[in-house]
Amino acid sequence: MVYCKGIHVIAQDMDRSMEPGAQDTTLRAALRTRWILLSIGAAAAAGIAAAAVWMHVSAPTLQGAVVTPPAPVYDFTLLDQDRRPIRLSQFRGKAVALTFLYTHCPDVCPLIATRMHEAYLQLGDAAGRVAFVAVSVDPGGDTPSAVREFLAIHHVERELHYLSGSFAELQPVWANYYVGTDARGATPRTAGGTAGPVPVGHTAIVYVIDPRGRLRVFLPGNFESRDLALDLKILASDTAR
Numbered sequence: 001m002v003y004c005k006g007i008h009v010i011a012q013d014m015d016r017s018m019e020p021g022a023q024d025t026t027l028r029a030a031l032r033t034r035w036i037l038l039s040i041g042a043a044a045a046a047g048i049a050a051a052a053v054w055m056h057v058s059a060p061t062l063q064g065a066v067v068t069p070p071a072p073v074y075d076f077t078l079l080d081q082d083r084r085p086i087r088l089s090q091f092r093g094k095a096v097a098l099t100f101l102y103t104h105c106p107d108v109c110p111l112i113a114t115r116m117h118e119a120y121l122q123l124g125d126a127a128g129r130v131a132f133v134a135v136s137v138d139p140g141g142d143t144p145s146a147v148r149e150f151l152a153i154h155h156v157e158r159e160l161h162y163l164s165g166s167f168a169e170l171q172p173v174w175a176n177y178y179v180g181t182d183a184r185g186a187t188p189r190t191a192g193g194t195a196g197p198v199p200v201g202h203t204a205i206v207y208v209i210d211p212r213g214r215l216r217v218f219l220p221g222n223f224e225s226r227d228l229a230l231d232l233k234i235l236a237s238d239t240a241r
Contacts (some may be wrong), residue, residue: 074176102138
């Protein structure tokens with residue numbers, strides 16, 4: 001109705017100002033122009049709507065528990081398995097998977113390391129924009145040789161920065177990431193005089209940090225590798241919602 005009223009007004013204006021033959025020609029031109037403009041507008045609107053639907057359907061979403069709003073993370077420096085100082089903030093520009101492990105763990109730590117390796121294999125071209133970092137929760141038991149053996153067994157020696165230090169160096173890191181650990185002291189411990197190290201109870205979690213150094217997601221210790229891989233890809237490409 002609005003469109004028809006518009007046509008009627010145009011026709012009235014031309015009736016008052018033009019001869020009949022000229023009126024017909026000009027009216028046809030006006031109508032043709034209006035149809036062209038309406039067609040262009042409709043096509044543009046349809047294109048925008050289609051793009052919005054595609055984005056809604058196709059844009060990937062984060063799989064872990066999303067931190068809203070994103071939170072700044074505590075920065076620290078520790079030594080990796082090659083005794084090189086590693087600072088967390090040196091990975092700015094990359095998505096980071098940060099976890100807490102110990103080498104003599106009988107259950108969840110091997111699972112986390114294995115699934116990190118599986119996630120790494122799923123990253124494809126995004127692997128260069130991602131870093132995997134583990135912080136020791138057992139400064140006494142995580143000797144350099146134990147760390148190297150753990151990394152080799154789980155095929156992450158070239159993928160995972162395993163950071164360790166003294167109890168005093170590690171304690172503020174645990175505290176700032178709300179990680180509990182039973183670790184006490186700075187030397188390997190044995191239970192009841194036996195040869196094996198004492199098991200260490202600790203928080204099993206994976207934090208996913210975006211390229212700007214903000215905590216965006218966390219996953220439990222029994223996460224699925226595909227979930228971690230997808231979250232890292234999304235954050236590495238800066239398309240997180």
